[in-house]
Amino acid sequence: MSMMSTSTQGAKGLQGLKQRLNARIIGVIAALVLTFIVFTILEPQFISVDNLLEIGVQSTIIAFVALGLTFVIVTGGIDISVGSIVGLTSVICATNLAHWGTFITIIAAILIGSLLGAFNGAVSAIFNLQSFVVTLATLNLFRGIAFLYTQGRPIYNLDPGFREFFSADFGPIPKPIIFLLAFTIICFLILNRTRMGLHLKALGTNADAARRSGVNTRRSQITAFVLGGAFCGIASLMLMSRIGAAEPISGTGFELQAIAAVVVGGTSLMGGRGSIVGTVLGAILLGSIAVGLTLHNVNAFVQLVVTGVIVLGAVLTDRFATRSKVGR
Amino acid sequence: MTSMTNMPNNIIEIKGLEKHFGGVQALKGVDMQIPQGQVTAIIGDNGAGKSTLIKCISGIYELTHGEILFEGQPVKIGSPLAARHLGIETVYQDLAVLDTLSVTENLYLSREIRKGIWPFQLLNKKKMAQGAAEMMDRVGNKTILIDKEIGYMSGGQRQAVAISRAVGWGAKVIIFDEPTAALGVKESAEVANLIQRLKGQGITVIIISHNFEEVLELADLVWIMRQGKAIASRKASEVSGRDLVALLTGAESA
């Protein structure tokens, strides 16, 4: 049957697709391996199990923010208010943790994050505004509300049970790492195996064509921001449990680290293409560099320089190595 | 060509359609009938309102005034999806395909086959791949790699996918917006062939075109638009290219 011939050729095409996707991931992995080799030579304890777990734990919060942001960036949008969402969500949840208990706080964190994200998405979509500008405004708005909500004061002494819930070890492995693994799989499925993920990619590739192909682009755009916000909610749970406190200033600067992780991971800021695994590896790469430099007792500013160089390197690699005529 | 024994039914009837953009009147009361099962061409100068009219029918623009009857019933076509539900598919000039998606994903976009129970509902990639292969077969393209991203493909292949997407879903009406404008001779001939085949299957075809030769060769009926109005219709067998030019420029009045 002719169908048979089509699908065997399809299998070949699938192989090509895999090769191309892997090229991006392989790039990040190569950078990771190189980082590990360099730091292990400089500081042998870098490769110790303790340190590797530490890298995992330290990368988790940014990785969660970056996972959510990947969905937004895939649609060609951007959310620079993620840090403020984390800040506002964590002060609200920390203030009410004692009344709410752990389970309701978890729901509340995801819900608040989603709502703040929905606000970003809805304003962008309904008024047809660039998400950069909208989230620039809400970056200040949400942060301001967080300060007003707590009158600038930190909320500490969070319930140790709550902290254990997210931060304790599960056997030999810290729970944040397990959370990250679980949600990486969930995100991978959402982006690559669901209708929602397909529509997000379509929107990011060509919004007009997506609309004419029957995609509800407005809804997809809002969905992306809701996902982004929900993951900020999860990140704020991680942050609260890690620090044992929440402060209105919490999460400041997360947007830049998260965007860096997403970009290093091979997701295009132009939209249309995204890699969940790449994003997580990107976060881990940046995390291991930070740990390595600290171990080597290098000034924190060097870390900024190195991060900058890596992001630039990732963007340039993308530009020259995996460029197609598609142009994204 | 199929001979017309009786007056055919009109699958689409447009009555007094107006479309304003701010103060600009792009369509100033269009009345038009599209006969069922035939190939109808719409011609007109740039700015005559062809594209706007098509976008109203395919659910991209909302009408300012007037109504559209589909199979005799007044319908409101509020979105591209609504047009699809009626059985109206459009092959746009820019094809409206998504470059970063595979052929299969393009064919199934917004009509995905899924498995599982929500929220654990995943795409059924296997079924969609089978379906995609069948859809491509139906437009006579057996060589295309359905898992390949469409951005890596040639213009002809991309068009084949766009057409296949319109044809593959049992559409009653397929609109082609400048179908051959960007194609070579061989590929244009393939499209012409395809349109004849669609007509043979009883599908109504609407073509927007600049190419009078093509129009006279393919169409049964030609509508001429000028300055936001449908000013005349002619049976293709009864007019010459020169007649059409005269109508188009206003040298001959309707």
Place this chain on the structure above:
Amino acid sequence: MNVLTRKGLVALTAGALALTTIGAATASHAATAAKGSCAVSGAAFSTDDAVGGVQFADLTKTLGAQPKPKKGTKLGSLMKFLGNQYWIDLAAGQKTRAAKYGITVDVQAAASESDQIGQLNSMQTMLLKGYTGFLVSPQTNTNLCPAVEKAESRGKLVLNVNDGVLPGAKNWVGPNQISNGVLAAEYFIKNLPAGSEVANIQGQVGAYAAIQRTKGFVDTAKKGGLNVVAVQPGNWDVTTAQNAATDILKAHPNLKAFYADNDGMALGVVTAVGNAGLKGKVMIIGTDGIGDAYKAIKAGDLTGTVDSYPNLTGQVAVDVALRLLAGQKVPRAVYTPVALITAANVNAPAPKL
């Protein structure tokens, strides 16, 4: 929309359940509420009100001479941010003092003034390196807590330096904040007629240093017979302070003096006073003793600054850490020197240990 809402709720529940399932997997772990610098029942530690707090200069009297450090003593220091002159000076003081004793201090800081997690990550990483003790100046009162708890549970010394102040800090070294404001007020009381109008530009609302400095100034000034007509927030910011001062001058043309909670804001006030054509007629005192403040005093623009000698604070921190490591019973709060610098003493050398 209903369908969407329903789907959203299902997704929310699914996400929460996923988190709960993983989280609950080991909820059997006994909660370890270690009594340490981050544990506190009731109000957080207020360094100005510390019971038994002592001036650094008195330590030698009560505890004896500085003990000789053990060989191989290695301190890890977490500064707030090394792009700020105050913390650069403080870190330099720590290094100078350590070099004098032949021990090591590794100084780390976050990459920006508000990178709490970055600072925490640095300390977590440093825990792998086997330091004898830690000197910590947390970005906020609590951001270093997990690392502090871990260090203390391993029996490592954690000495809180300057600010932020750990909620239950076991040991703390730094300037008495309230005395900053007190010194400024006392100067005005001495140099202005009774009943003179004075004003304060406050730091970030809610910040401990801002609250205490303003309190010290306002309370002392009132007691000394001055009329405090305005307290306006300047949020540590030059421009905000300048605008606030301009407004205050319009509302109170007879104003005789400003006290600003830090030097940056004081320099903003200098501009406002100059713009109002009142240079030399309104006294201005700032806080911190940064280089630009010294220059402004020499130029006659600024009346004075309350210098809290960051370099000296850094040195004191090392001394106190070594005393604690030697097992001495150092009081919970050790205050470092604070002095009012005016044209009279601006050229005098900084105090030495």
